[in-house]
Amino acid sequence: MQKNCNRVCKASRRLIRHTVIFLSLCTQVQAAELALVIDDLGYSHERGLRAIELPGAVTLAVLPFAPHTPRLVKAAAAHSKDIIVHQPMEATPAPHVRFEQGTLTLAMRPREFTATFAAALDAIPSRVGVSNHTGSLLTEHRGPMNRLMKEIDRRGLFFLDSRTTADTVAMRVATEHGVPAITRDVFLDHVQTTEAIHAAFEKSLRIARRRGHAVVIGHPHSVTLDYLEYRLKRLPADVKLVTAAELSQRNSLRTNPPTVLAQPSGLTSLRISPGQ
Numbered sequence: 001m002q003k004n005c006n007r008v009c010k011a012s013r014r015l016i017r018h019t020v021i022f023l024s025l026c027t028q029v030q031a032a033e034l035a036l037v038i039d040d041l042g043y044s045h046e047r048g049l050r051a052i053e054l055p056g057a058v059t060l061a062v063l064p065f066a067p068h069t070p071r072l073v074k075a076a077a078a079h080s081k082d083i084i085v086h087q088p089m090e091a092t093p094a095p096h097v098r099f100e101q102g103t104l105t106l107a108m109r110p111r112e113f114t115a116t117f118a119a120a121l122d123a124i125p126s127r128v129g130v131s132n133h134t135g136s137l138l139t140e141h142r143g144p145m146n147r148l149m150k151e152i153d154r155r156g157l158f159f160l161d162s163r164t165t166a167d168t169v170a171m172r173v174a175t176e177h178g179v180p181a182i183t184r185d186v187f188l189d190h191v192q193t194t195e196a197i198h199a200a201f202e203k204s205l206r207i208a209r210r211r212g213h214a215v216v217i218g219h220p221h222s223v224t225l226d227y228l229e230y231r232l233k234r235l236p237a238d239v240k241l242v243t244a245a246e247l248s249q250r251n252s253l254r255t256n257p258p259t260v261l262a263q264p265s266g267l268t269s270l271r272i273s274p275g276q
Contacts, residue, residue: 031240032208035059035182035215035247036228037160040133041064041088052076055227055232059244061086061131061160061217064120065101067248073124082243084160084170085127087148089135093163097134104138104148121155128245129272131160132170139168149177157259158248160184162217180252182244188218205239213247 038051040065051060052075061081062069076083102120104113121127130152136220138144139161148170152159158180161170175182186204189197201216206212218224237243 032238033240033242033247034204034208034214035242035244037217037218037244039062039217040219041067041072044069044220048072049075050225051220052081054228056241057243060085062124064123066075073126078128082128082245083126084129084131085124086133087120087130088133089138091134092136106138110147114151117151129158129160132162134164136165139170140165141175142169145170145173149174150181153177153179158245160244168192180248181213182248182251184217185214186216188216189221189224192221192223194227195222197224201231208239214256
């Protein structure tokens with residue numbers, strides 16, 4: 001009798017603890033989460049500093065070999081901002097496409113590809129993740145994406161697919177390798193006017209509210225920075241700004257199968273899926 005009572009008491013305490021965890025997870029996902037990433041940092045020191053000084057958990061995507069990258073990386077660290085390597089990748093040929101130093105290309109042999117990527121990662125030691133700069137051609141091919149994700153996984157980083165092409169396979173390959181990954185939902189400043197930027201930002205909020213999260217990418221244009229300096233101080237109460245790293249980890253948990261917690265006989269197993 002006493003043994004049975006002890007078993008029930010222990011099981012009850014465990015069930016209560018797991019229920020608290022489950023309810024905590026549910027509470028966390030009720031707030032609409034918005035990850036804001038500022039791309040293409042490294043060419044302008046002044047606008048780079050403005051991006052770093054934006055309020056809240058803004059993620060900074062820095063080009064590894066741009067002239068002002070070392071100074072901006074130090075400034076970002078002083079402001080406790082997350083930095084990701086904005087890795088140049090081969091784009092579909094077009095007149096406006098600029099070929100950056102350290103661009104990963106389809107023609108590279110595996111060893112050259114890995115060495116080039118490693119040099120970019122080593123240029124920003126404090127990086128927590130990687131995103132693609134351009135890459136409309138490279139991200140459509142599984143071979144180079146497999147090489148990329150193997151290295152990202154080995155270094156314990158996450159990946160943000162900027163989605164520069166509708167035919168990207170980067171997110172799918174990242175998931176296959178177990179790499180925490182997210183994908184861009186909205187480009188904030190495809191049209192560089194205050195009205196267009198505001199409309200894009202509002203679109204990202206609608207997506208976040210409907211789905212629970214959204215990823216919006218902006219660039220260090222003066223008009224973009226002017227808007228964000230004002231808007232980020234006036235976020236709606238139901239929207240929470242989170243880093244891209246936080247969102248990628250949460251997204252990774254969402255894709256895992258439920259864990260079945262064993263209970264003593266006579267009690268129903270409690271299934272908890274992070275993010276449910």
